[in-house]
Amino acid sequence: MTTSFHPPVRTLMGPGPSDVSPRVLAAMARPTIGHLDPEFIRMMDEVKAMLKTFFKTDNELTMPISAPGSAGMEACFVNLIEPGDKVIVCQNGVFGGRMKENVVRFGGECILVEDEWGTAISVEKVKAAFAAHDNIKALAFVHAETSTGVRSDAKALCKIAQDNNALSIVDAVTSLGGVELDVDGWGIDAIYSGTQKCLSCPPGISPVSFSDKAVDVVKNRKTPVPSWFLDTNLVMGYWGGGGKRAYHHTAPVNSLYALHESLVMLEEEGLENAWARHQKHHLALRAGLEAMGIGFLVDEADRLPQLNSVYIPEGVDDAAVRAALLKNYNLEIGAGLGALAGKVWRIGLMGSAATQRNVMLCLDALENTLADMNAPINTGVAAQAAAAVFSE
Template sequence: MPLDAYPEHILLTPGPTPIHPRAMHAMTRPMLGHMDPEVFALNREIQDDLRVMYGAEPEGFTALLAGTGSLGMEAGFANLVEEGDEVLVCANGSFGRRMAEMAARYGARVRLVTAPLGEAIRPEDVAAQLAHGGDIRMVAVVHGETSTGVLNPVPEIAELVRGTGALLTVDAVTTAGMEPFHMAEWGVDYAYTGAQKCLSAPPGVAPVAISERALARYAARRTPTPLWYCDFEGLRDYWTRHTYHHTVPVNLHFAFHAALQAALEEGMEARQRRVQQVGEAIVSALKPLGFSPYVRRPEDRLPTVLALRLPEGFDDAGVRQALRKREISVTGGLGPTAGVIWRLGLMGEAARPGPYRALMTALEDILGERGLVGRFDESLDGVLV
């Protein structure tokens, strides 16, 4: 089937996000070999741009892993955790719990700092665990918990970790590339995201940034990294020394490069503003129907994944199915929040008025309600996003 025969689908999920047009175009270029000089030159630009996006050290090591964000998560534990290491994991949702599971699989003795669903990790709870004793080798936290729409206080947690000797790993999957991220300033040692989230590139590469402290910890390992595919030394063989390690997905590199450059040209502050503006317009439009923010405290709400509690009696599955027939995808809750919330993605190209105006139009028809589009547009009146 030719490309122009496919209907345009409106993707409003917490990932993947709509592909940026420049990334789509970049994927169509002819294939080059992964050891081609042009690819190495492209990779150097990607590394430089990732340092800017993450706010990393000027000479910090950055790279793309050939996999999605979960590979970024696993690579950190595989390289930086050894059997018997104490790891403190902040878990207030599905992806914090995934961190804990991965750390345990690599032999860590995991301690948890938890918070109820819909609430952020409390820095004082982290401080209490750090003061409890033991040799904590790593603290791991999800910056934006995709499963509940919660923003965890990474700068405050980083301040507590600084000076303890522990490394700080941050899941930046729903923040980096859409919100300002200050890796070096905060003291983050390992950060990762997925190409298909805030940057609106195709899934399949995971951008990582690794501090000098983390590389020193890696170099002092007692045993080899058990995950050969993403061994930090093997990554540096390819990305720094330009020797063969494994075949990278070249066209995904070109697409990612195009999307990342588009994001940096727009600027993180500008992207942050449009997320806020579109999010406020969505809430204004849906509030009279009984939708309300799932996360109680405004400062704990993750801007890029808008979690809305559904009105009482709302037919979650039926409405989402009706939307899907209109080529619009939205995502419900995960696990305990299934049937309780919607999670609307406001990352990359999804954080635009057009896709959400289409959602409001469709909901007016499905629910027999009027005024959603008007309230949405009124909230954005005079705003350029």
């Protein structure tokens, strides 16, 4: 017989999922009601309204897709890209590569603009790509690369797209709630995020928003959307608010309770305050790590506060350290991906995980673990350096 699963209590400081607040977990466990229940529909409207606030948009098509961020990405491409469409895709990490894969699978032509992993997308290269190609339908890029911890200049990139009469498609999985993001101010046409990063919700839902221009593009497609589940024309009939809802699929009721509660918590804190909190805790973590002698992969100007990619000290066994942190401290940090595997760790400070307690735990656990392995680090200085930032 299989027995009930009782997970260990971890501290989640990897690239996501992040620590989930007990308030959000409690919300998730409230009694399930029908997805057409008037009370549920009222809650859906509140979720939509709060997502608009945090995306900083008036877009009517703003809603949570009933599946993880990968499906949110697919929702953008499957609706907006038709066979033969030319799309400039920026790749400076794992998720740009996934965007390319999306374009190609829907019959689009992908023009790839590549930058080194760990660097921001080059605005100049994107300008050059537009100059070199006609009839570009869309520019697609990742605002916050979860694989490296890089923030790219979404505002400047969207401006280039607008100047060239192209749509902008933006991956904000790791940025929403953690750093500045302004959908209407920057003129973003299609954006998707995830619940398990800076919103500190369990994974499984992908908030998306489409501009009116993007909605028009979908409505005027020459071919049907090659997905029934993700067709925004149908999904909006369900999430459309106001009058009668058309049944499309059964919404993940309890997962939406959780999202609702996490958005209420963000409303209580204030979006700008949450951005500032991420920055503050990043500075404290950085001070501690640098005092230890551990350096950052990403240039200071392009660093995401919520995802810190740092070099693994010389001669240290990556997997052994992460296993020891998990075993001895119940602390999860992330491994590097691709060419960065074994070279960097990814330390997340996302949402509810961006606390002083977590910063101090992480520094203490890393210091003890590395010292036990005789790694070349400075000991006895990290905690004080971090504490100094908190007391500023």
